[in-house]
Amino acid sequence: MTGEWEQLINEMKKGSIRALAGLITRIENRKKGWLEAMQAIYPDTGGAHVIGITGAPGAGKSTLTDKLTRKLVDTGNSVGVIAVDPSSPFSGGALLGDRLRMKEISNLEGVFVRSMATRGALGGLSMAARDIVKVMDAFGKDIVIIETVGVGQDEVEVVKTADHVMVICVPGLGDGIQAIKAGIMEIADIFVVNKSDLDGADQVVADIRAMLDMSTEKSEIKIPVRKTIAASGEGVQELVDTFFKLVKSGKSKTEWQDRRVRDELFDMLVKEIARHIRDRWSQDGKLDDAVLKVIHREKDPYSIIQELFPYFVNTQ
Amino acid sequence: MTGEWEQLINEMKKGSIRALAGLITRIENRKKGWLEAMQAIYPDTGGAHVIGITGAPGAGKSTLTDKLTRKLVDTGNSVGVIAVDPSSPFSGGALLGDRLRMKEISNLEGVFVRSMATRGALGGLSMAARDIVKVMDAFGKDIVIIETVGVGQDEVEVVKTADHVMVICVPGLGDGIQAIKAGIMEIADIFVVNKSDLDGADQVVADIRAMLDMSTEKSEIKIPVRKTIAASGEGVQELVDTFFKLVKSGKSKTEWQDRRVRDELFDMLVKEIARHIRDRWSQDGKLDDAVLKVIHREKDPYSIIQELFPYFVNTQ
Numbered sequence: 001m002t003g004e005w006e007q008l009i010n011e012m013k014k015g016s017i018r019a020l021a022g023l024i025t026r027i028e029n030r031k032k033g034w035l036e037a038m039q040a041i042y043p044d045t046g047g048a049h050v051i052g053i054t055g056a057p058g059a060g061k062s063t064l065t066d067k068l069t070r071k072l073v074d075t076g077n078s079v080g081v082i083a084v085d086p087s088s089p090f091s092g093g094a095l096l097g098d099r100l101r102m103k104e105i106s107n108l109e110g111v112f113v114r115s116m117a118t119r120g121a122l123g124g125l126s127m128a129a130r131d132i133v134k135v136m137d138a139f140g141k142d143i144v145i146i147e148t149v150g151v152g153q154d155e156v157e158v159v160k161t162a163d164h165v166m167v168i169c170v171p172g173l174g175d176g177i178q179a180i181k182a183g184i185m186e187i188a189d190i191f192v193v194n195k196s197d198l199d200g201a202d203q204v205v206a207d208i209r210a211m212l213d214m215s216t217e218k219s220e221i222k223i224p225v226r227k228t229i230a231a232s233g234e235g236v237q238e239l240v241d242t243f244f245k246l247v248k249s250g251k252s253k254t255e256w257q258d259r260r261v262r263d264e265l266f267d268m269l270v271k272e273i274a275r276h277i278r279d280r281w282s283q284d285g286k287l288d289d290a291v292l293k294v295i296h297r298e299k300d301p302y303s304i305i306q307e308l309f310p311y312f313v314n315t316q
Numbered sequence: 317m318t319g320e321w322e323q324l325i326n327e328m329k330k331g332s333i334r335a336l337a338g339l340i341t342r343i344e345n346r347k348k349g350w351l352e353a354m355q356a357i358y359p360d361t362g363g364a365h366v367i368g369i370t371g372a373p374g375a376g377k378s379t380l381t382d383k384l385t386r387k388l389v390d391t392g393n394s395v396g397v398i399a400v401d402p403s404s405p406f407s408g409g410a411l412l413g414d415r416l417r418m419k420e421i422s423n424l425e426g427v428f429v430r431s432m433a434t435r436g437a438l439g440g441l442s443m444a445a446r447d448i449v450k451v452m453d454a455f456g457k458d459i460v461i462i463e464t465v466g467v468g469q470d471e472v473e474v475v476k477t478a479d480h481v482m483v484i485c486v487p488g489l490g491d492g493i494q495a496i497k498a499g500i501m502e503i504a505d506i507f508v509v510n511k512s513d514l515d516g517a518d519q520v521v522a523d524i525r526a527m528l529d530m531s532t533e534k535s536e537i538k539i540p541v542r543k544t545i546a547a548s549g550e551g552v553q554e555l556v557d558t559f560f561k562l563v564k565s566g567k568s569k570t571e572w573q574d575r576r577v578r579d580e581l582f583d584m585l586v587k588e589i590a591r592h593i594r595d596r597w598s599q600d601g602k603l604d605d606a607v608l609k610v611i612h613r614e615k616d617p618y619s620i621i622q623e624l625f626p627y628f629v630n631t632q
Contacts (some may be wrong), residue, residue: 026619035618042616095598260612261617262603268621270590273629278586287578294577300358300578313589314630 001036009040012139014059017112020087020139024114038131044138045142048080049247052162053147054155059168062102064230067145069105071240077143078110080136082129083157084148112136126157127271130264133161159187160263164246166190166239169208171200185211188223190242196227196235277312286311317352321414324486325356328455333428340430343447348590354447358456364396365497365563368478369463369469376510378418380546381463385421387556393459394426396452398445399475400464427451440587446580449477475503476579480562482506482555485524487516501527504539511541512551528556593628602627 008026011019023041027034053068055061069079083102097169107115114132116125129146136144146162148155159165167188191212193204208225224242228235281287286308293299309315324342327335339357343350361400369384371377378399385395399418422429430448432441445462452460462478464471475481481502507528509520524541540558544551597603609615625631 035622038618039616042618046613126323173470217379257611258607261607265603265606265617265620266507266590266594266597266609268617269593269628270586272621272625273589273593274582274586276625276629276631277589278582281582287581290581291577294581295573300355301581301584302354302358304581305588306351308585309588309592310630312585312630313592314626315592 001033003032005040009037011197012135013044015140020112020135021114021217024132024135027135028116028128038134041135041138045134046137048133048137048141048144048145049068049164050137050146050162051243052159052161052165053145053168054149054165055168055192055194056170057149060230061147061149061168064192064194064228064236065145066105066167067147067230067233067236068240068251069111070108071236072143073108073110075240078141079112080133080139080141080144081113082109082136082144082146083113083115084125084129084146084155097186112139112141124157124267124271125155126161126267129158132160140213157267161260162188164243166192166243168192168194169204171198172193185314189246190239191223191225192239193225193227194230197229201227214233273312280312317349317356321349321353321356325353328451329360331456334429336451337430337490340448340451343451344432354450357451357454360392361450362417362453364449364453364457364460365480366449366453366478367459367461367480367559368475369461369484370465370481370506371484372486372508372548373465375396376546377463377484377487380484380508380544380552381422381461383546383549383552384556385427385461386424387552388459389424389426395428396449396450396457396460397421397427397429398448398460398462399429399431400441400445400462404573428455428457440469440473440583442477442583442620443587445474447485460500477576480505480559482508482559484508484510485520486511487514487520504557507539507541508555509541509543510546514554517543545551559572596628625628 008023009018012023023037027037051068053061065081065083069081072079081102085268102113102115105111116128116132128255133144133146146158148158165187167185167190169191170193174234191208192199193208195201205225205227212223212225224246226235226239226242228239230236290299290301290304290308293304294301321342324335324339328339339353343353367384369377369381381397381399385397388395397418418429418431421427426607430452432444432448432484449460449462464472464474466557481503483501483506485507486509507524509524521543528539528541540562542551542555542558544555546552600609606615606620606624609620610617
């Protein structure tokens with residue numbers, strides 16, 4: 001590890017926000033030495049509670065994250081927020097609003113906000129989220145919130161890296177609610193019905209309860225369903241209370257820990273191997289060769305993969 | 317390859333729909349011999365044009381796929397349809413409607429419909445889509461349509477496997493349009509503004525044109541923007557004409573071929589390696605060991621990955 005890394009880590013540990021931001025950027029970009037930096041940071045991690053907030057587009061996740069963060073800060077917690085940005089070219093308006101709101105809470109004492117684009121994350125979105133969480137954790141954040149749209153597999157994977165998952169539903173979204181991926185419902189520790197002043201809120205609560213009753217897997221644990229109106233702040237205190245009760249029970253944390261660590265290790269290993277193969281494959285010309293052979297139909301891709309497998313993989 | 321595989325492939329080549337469906341199921345499930353089966357099928361592929369249809373939830377993709385399929389059949393084409401199903405527990409109603417519609421077109425002469433769940437696909441969604449496309453192609457389909465919601469990274473990857481991509485937009489979706497991932501806009505060969513009888517349709521067309529004008533990469537190629545009302549069939553014939561014009565020009569096919577083959581080979585190799593590692597790792601107990609070490613904080617995950625890398629990867 002070079003002196004630059006060491007200096008950044010030291011300054012970060014002393015509380016420099018500038019160093020924290022710099023470290024995150026370098027680690028996200030997989031700058032040489034990132035792995036050693038993560039190893040150096042790791043012993044200071046493990047103190048933060050990580051909350052994943054997800055739901056359909058338009059469910060009010062950003063507003064709820066804002067209100068939740070303020071409430072947590074008011075009760076003496078330092079908070080890190082990772083906002084996963086869907087980075088769509090069509091998203092100008094709404095996302096700009098979200099970002100402005102995020103910028104506002106980032107001015108609060110003890111709050112650090114980091115945006116993450118869904119594309120461009122080297123090593124994948126879930127890897128990047130895990131790394132950023134660990135750096136914020138080592139920095140001393142009591143709570144780290146990861147906020148992401150619950151519609152794609154990559155977003156599901158991001159939210160799975162959290163200790164506690166809040167799934168945000170809203171009345172009247174129809175298609176929107178459907179867009180929540182199946183995998184997310186199963187890992188929810190708390191359901192939130194936001195915009196609960198709208199018609200149909202009680203129906204959404206009833207639907208969620210019915211769904212939870214049907215799921216045998218979770219039948220022993222009572223998953224809480226809370227109503228909020230994030231815009232006015234109604235129900236946010238109750239949500240915070242529910243969250244801390246969950247943390248105290250220790251249930252959700254231990255329940256998923258084995259599975260989460262397993263996924264993390266597997267994910268890290270496969271991503272690292274993919275990166276290694278991509279580097280090696282483009283340098284040694286084997287990929288160019290293979291592409292030409294497939295395009296000219298001299299060889300099928302299945303045979304090529306079979307031949308290349310022992311070249312890349314240690315099969316002994 | 318066992319006799320069962322050989323028999324299925326022979327019957328499939330003779331036109332048995334039962335054998336076609338059986339082959340797809342076995343290949344999707346990665347039944348022993350699937351790789352050899354794909355190798356045997358491969359020489360018969362390459363004849364089909366593959367259309368990817370994507371867009372926000374509620375854009376009318378299923379209805380458009382239905383109308384497009386009917387129109388293609390009317391003009392003498394045999395069509396395969398792969399419907400990617402978001403498999404959400406909240407999706408009862410709407411998806412059932414989609415499935416019924418799909419069932420209707422599957423009764424048409426020369427049409428074969430296959431549903432695919434976004435989860436559970438061994439080797440990943442994009443791999444499964446590529447395999448199914450190849451089997452339908454070998455069966456003799458002139459056109460294969462892959463229909464999927466354009467909201468998650470996995471769906472973007474699926475649609476990228478197509479030769480020609482149609483992106484469906486609609487007026488008045490607001491948040492819905494934003495949910496289209498950035499990556500999709502860049503690979504669109506045709507834009508469709510569906511439900512074009514609704515207010516704001518011309519504005520959506522103008523927005524798309526403005527976006528295309530800003531994108532320097534595609535400025536030489538004129539990307540068509542077509543208006544349709546899928547429910548009544550209006551504009552579908554013009555869309556088919558636009559598609560065949562595109563096919564004749566050969567542009568979209570050759571343009572992306574190198575990139576697509578490159579992605580396919582890389583994707584296949586990494587997925588195969590991941591499968592190999594998962595099998596080996598769970599059998600030899602190394603994963604269980606590693607998980608315990610991380611949980612008890614005896615070792616950090618970064619060091620574990622570094623140590624295990626040479627065990628799995630041929631680094632010579």
